[in-house]
Amino acid sequence: MYQDLVKKAFIGLYPDREFTHTARISYSAKFHDYNANVKFTRSSLHFNLSSKWRAVSEEIQIGLLQNLLNRVFRTKIRTQYIELYYLFLKNIEIAAPKLHNDQYLEIIFNKLNEKYFFGLLEKPNLKWHNARNRLGSYAFGSDTISISRKLLDGRHQLVEYVMYHEMLHKKLKFSGERHHTSEFRRLERKFDDAAGLEKELGRLVSNQSKRRIFQALFWE
Numbered sequence: 264m265y266q267d268l269v270k271k272a273f274i275g276l277y278p279d280r281e282f283t284h285t286a287r288i289s290y291s292a293k294f295h296d297y298n299a300n301v302k303f304t305r306s307s308l309h310f311n312l313s314s315k316w317r318a319v320s321e322e323i324q325i326g327l328l329q330n331l332l333n334r335v336f337r338t339k340i341r342t343q344y345i346e347l348y349y350l351f352l353k354n355i356e357i358a359a360p361k362l363h364n365d366q367y368l369e370i371i372f373n374k375l376n377e378k379y380f381f382g383l384l385e386k387p388n389l390k391w392h393n394a395r396n397r398l399g400s401y402a403f404g405s406d407t408i409s410i411s412r413k414l415l416d417g418r419h420q421l422v423e424y425v426m427y428h429e430m431l432h433k434k435l436k437f438s439g440e441r442h443h444t445s446e447f448r449r450l451e452r453k454f455d456d457a458a459g460l461e462k463e464l465g466r467l468v469s470n471q472s473k474r475r476i477f478q479a480l481f482w483e
């Protein structure tokens with residue numbers, strides 16, 4: 264059945280291509296909220312979905328799979344299923360409970376929101392984390408920006424710069440399917456002294472591993 268779901272998603276996206284991959288879907292409780300990822304080789308596709316997806320309709324799951332297939336095959340095709348998936352996510356974001364609010368991060372968020380986003384970005388959950396190799400992240404399902412405490416070792420602008428980066432993920436989540444598009448990088452460079460801060464971040468964290476896994480709803 265899962266093979267069928269992947270095949271349906273694939274053919275809906277690429278009606279002229281032959282589907283020759285072996286495909287698998289696993290549902291797992293280890294994910295944040297509605298996150299998912301795909302691991303792939305030339306001949307296989309393995310989708311891991313948060314167990315919350317089990318209860319979601321097949322059409323919306325196809326939208327999720329197609330969204331990930333777009334990333335695997337470097338295409339940007341929009342389908343009805345993908346539109347449906349985005350609608351579903353928007354509803355989740357609105358419904359996500361706002362439980363985390365750190366005052367320091369909130370001040371920074373508000374300042375950057377005024378300066379770079381015309382005050383239009385809605386405030387997500389804001390929290391710190393202790394992971395040393397992940398400077399910041401934006402988790403869609405819970406609408407949470409998380410910032411590494413390690414940044415407090417550097418100058419104050421580093422926290423702002425990483426916050427800005429995660430705010431861009433929140434803003435652009437529906438426009439670009441890829442992680443850091445050229446549009447993303449263009450906007451990122453608008454930050455005051457982006458180049459200098461980028462260098463400092465590089466010194467603070469080194470050798471981040473590059474994995475061939477795409478996550479649907481979690482951006483670093």
Ligand SMILES: [Zn+2]
Binds near residue numbers: 428432442443483
């Ligand atoms: Zn990022």
